[in-house]
Amino acid sequence: MLFLHPQIQKAAGEVHFFDRDDNYGKGLEWYRRKMPYSFKGQITIEKSPSYFVTPEVPERIRAMNGSVKLLLIVREPVTRAISDYTQLRTHAATASTLTGTPQQQQQQQQQQQQQVARTFEELVMRPDGTINESYRPVAISLYHTYMHRWLEVFPREQILIVNGDQLIEDPVPQLRRIENFLGLEPRIGRHNFYFNHTKGFYCLRNDTSEKCLKESKGRRHPRVSPMVVTKLRKFFNEHNQRFYELVGEDLGWPEE
Structure with a gap:
């Protein structure tokens, strides 16, 4: 832009x-x-x-x-985590290059299969109902x-x-x-933007050309259980407040 x-x-x-x-x-x-x-x-x-x-x-x-x-x-942060999961799952589904020793390649293959097979809810929630803070899309959103x-x-x-x-x-x-x-x-x-209804967001234009962001942008997110979204928002609320205090700015993200 x-x-x-x-x-x-x-x-x-x-x-x-x-x-x-x-x-x-x-x-x-x-x-x-x-x-x-x-x-x-x-x-x-x-x-x-x-x-x-x-x-x-x-x-x-x-x-x-x-x-x-x-x-x-x-x-x-919750939107970002779901977006990250969507991207990781797409990469895992299309990834064909495995590197390292046969054992490392086997591990990579297992991780890829796990990423494709497991839902966002399964990855983000622990069996005891707490948030899995070590799951990378969650960790990066703190x-x-x-x-x-x-x-x-x-x-x-x-x-x-x-x-x-x-x-x-x-x-x-x-x-x-x-x-x-x-x-x-x-x-x-x-004048530099027009809305693309297929993608669901704005594309760019200047005097000579028009351009939409690449295919990886605007992927459809999976439907996530509203209960999990609420739990995540409550979890992130304290972390968001700490971020607001640090930067001196309230971004007004939903608290539940």
Whole structure:
């Protein structure tokens, strides 16, 4: 979406420089070569979602540039966990590449089969009825546990929290906040979006072309038991409050 702005250039795909040791070991020159050409006055951006949850990343980014501006997109945690489950299940169903020793390959195959066969409810709830906090889609939705590290390294005013649910439902106000945060004149407006009823969210347009997000975006979520959704929301409520306190902002996520 930000690439619609004439003053923004973006790196292709996800660069994964700061979170993968093998890439980080290649040095800043490798990272620089992954960046697009830009003119003076333009801003270069890249995104790699796993930066947020990887312990070493904040320090590594500061070592490169302590004045960098950071955008963090967060969704309501229960929705995010279900979305994560949907993506993991799709990947597991289509994954064919197994690596490592025969024993490791067998383990990978079992994990893939388990991911496809088990429902979200089975993975997210323990037999005793408590929430399985070690299930990765749940663990990654405990935003305050990761935010702490970022705020130890970067001042709060260098991080903009973007409401991912609002970004999907009505992109322009969120993008206006981002333009303002980045010190850019407002150029992205309603004329840049049209609603795609098949996908259920907005697609982008500029003067020359139209583009919808790739197939992996907007997958239909499985129906999850309302009782489990309520339990999860109650579980996340305390964690969400801690996140709100940390960032000084209430995102108004449902409490039950």
